[in-house]
Amino acid sequence: MKLIFDKGKPGRRGSSLPKMDVPPENAVPAQFRRRTAAKLPEVSEQDVIRHYTLLSRKNMGVDTNFYPLGSCTMKYNPKVNERAASLPGFAELHPLLPQLRRGGALTQGALEVIYETQRLLCELLGFADCTMQPLAGAHGELTGIMLIAAYHKARGDHARKVLLIPDAAHGTNPASAMVGGFITQTVASDAEGNVDIEDLKKHLGPDTAGLMLTCPNTLGLFDKNVQEVCRLVHETGGLNYCDGANQNAVMGRVCPGQIGFDVMHVNIHKSFSTPHGGGGPGAGPVLVGECLVPYLPVSRVEKRDDGTYTLRYHCEESIGYIAPFYGNFGIILRAYAYILTLGREGLKRISENAVLNANYMRVRLAPYFDQKVDRPCMHECVFSAAPQAKKGVHALDIAKALIDRGFHPPTMYFPLIVHEALMIEPTETESKETLDEFIDALIEVVKLVDTDPESILAAPVTTPVRRLDETSAARNPNLADI
Numbered sequence: 001m002k003l004i005f006d007k008g009k010p011g012r013r014g015s016s017l018p019k020m021d022v023p024p025e026n027a028v029p030a031q032f033r034r035r036t037a038a039k040l041p042e043v044s045e046q047d048v049i050r051h052y053t054l055l056s057r058k059n060m061g062v063d064t065n066f067y068p069l070g071s072c073t074m075k076y077n078p079k080v081n082e083r084a085a086s087l088p089g090f091a092e093l094h095p096l097l098p099q100l101r102r103g104g105a106l107t108q109g110a111l112e113v114i115y116e117t118q119r120l121l122c123e124l125l126g127f128a129d130c131t132m133q134p135l136a137g138a139h140g141e142l143t144g145i146m147l148i149a150a151y152h153k154a155r156g157d158h159a160r161k162v163l164l165i166p167d168a169a170h171g172t173n174p175a176s177a178m179v180g181g182f183i184t185q186t187v188a189s190d191a192e193g194n195v196d197i198e199d200l201k202k203h204l205g206p207d208t209a210g211l212m213l214t215c216p217n218t219l220g221l222f223d224k225n226v227q228e229v230c231r232l233v234h235e236t237g238g239l240n241y242c243d244g245a246n247q248n249a250v251m252g253r254v255c256p257g258q259i260g261f262d263v264m265h266v267n268i269h270k271s272f273s274t275p276h277g278g279g280g281p282g283a284g285p286v287l288v289g290e291c292l293v294p295y296l297p298v299s300r301v302e303k304r305d306d307g308t309y310t311l312r313y314h315c316e317e318s319i320g321y322i323a324p325f326y327g328n329f330g331i332i333l334r335a336y337a338y339i340l341t342l343g344r345e346g347l348k349r350i351s352e353n354a355v356l357n358a359n360y361m362r363v364r365l366a367p368y369f370d371q372k373v374d375r376p377c378m379h380e381c382v383f384s385a386a387p388q389a390k391k392g393v394h395a396l397d398i399a400k401a402l403i404d405r406g407f408h409p410p411t412m413y414f415p416l417i418v419h420e421a422l423m424i425e426p427t428e429t430e431s432k433e434t435l436d437e438f439i440d441a442l443i444e445v446v447k448l449v450d451t452d453p454e455s456i457l458a459a460p461v462t463t464p465v466r467r468l469d470e471t472s473a474a475r476n477p478n479l480a481d482i
Ligand SMILES: *Cc1c(COP(=O)(O)O)cnc(C)c1O
Pocket: 071, 072, 136, 137, 138, 139, 170, 172, 214, 243, 245, 246, 267, 282, 283, 284
């Protein structure tokens, strides 16, 4: 495709501005004025529209194609929530507007949204309190870990330096634990994909600060031993952290705060309706049980007896600031709209449909791949393309062949404990017809491994570029030559 800069013709225009009625020397101080004209393309409005529309069609997104990207919940987000987030009364707020009294009416609504979203999440997940400030899931993890550290410190329990992390945890868990100043130890999974209780017991001791459980874990499984795991950790004096980034598997069905978790984060940019392609923005609220409430970060939104809302900046034992202002407000607003439009029953139906879709996928595809664990999954199913790899076609090749058939590839080579992993998350919103189309395409690809493997190794052939060196493509992207 030609660059927009190469399309111009001198004198062609796409805009008409009113005649300037300010003398130029008054409009921009001399030192900031250009000395030579900018080299802008001279193009018509139609040229610009066609150029950008064609560019957008080269992009694959959840609004155009099925996107089975496990673990990231790249799901369809209802457009009504975008509308809520763009209401001018919210979208045009400045975070430095006064919170109360004089001019306070301008921010009371925003404070109410933060307060109410916290309250709804606490009710849904069974916790005492919540902070909406963390700006991503991993940021929520770090916040939660800082809360655990503050708890042990306040008790004078300085020996607790180890966070236990099962091998089926998300990769951000050990990273956050290290950044938070802890040492990590890995706990093995048993043959069914649960935490191996005997291995856990070997690791528990007076240095245990706590355990971080990704729930559901990265095998897409709900740990059957979860209550026993939490009990054992508590018995040794540690706290339990729940990585709840993927709530669409369990929301309305499980109350983590009531089965032994002391602290948890949720990714509202995944489960609660915010598109997050390209890596952001995000929001990872952290929920806590009573024992951690005093340490929550500031500022805190509080409701007064007269029904108004205020921000409290001074809490004696707080871990302090973890982000400027009050979190990614637009994302909080979408989550609030999402929870209110679905309601208690709607949220339950989300997790039912997410689990149903993933298990439909799992059962129909099971004959063609290996599985580390053969039992019902939650929101995603994980296969191993080991049988195909033996014949020279790898998970990566299968993923590329799916692109030619109109599907975004699933997650590959993750979780690390599965050889040649393909992790498929259909999400709750996809219809049976779409799932069948995807499954049929995948079966067609697998059959070609025996009859025409070359065609798979050559994929993709329908895209503007073929196979790239993915590392250098990410470091030195060529955005022009397509
Ligand atoms: C996505 C994810 C995270 C990290 O969330 P970010 O917002 O990307 O920082 C952590 N844990 C799990 C299980 C996840 O799926």
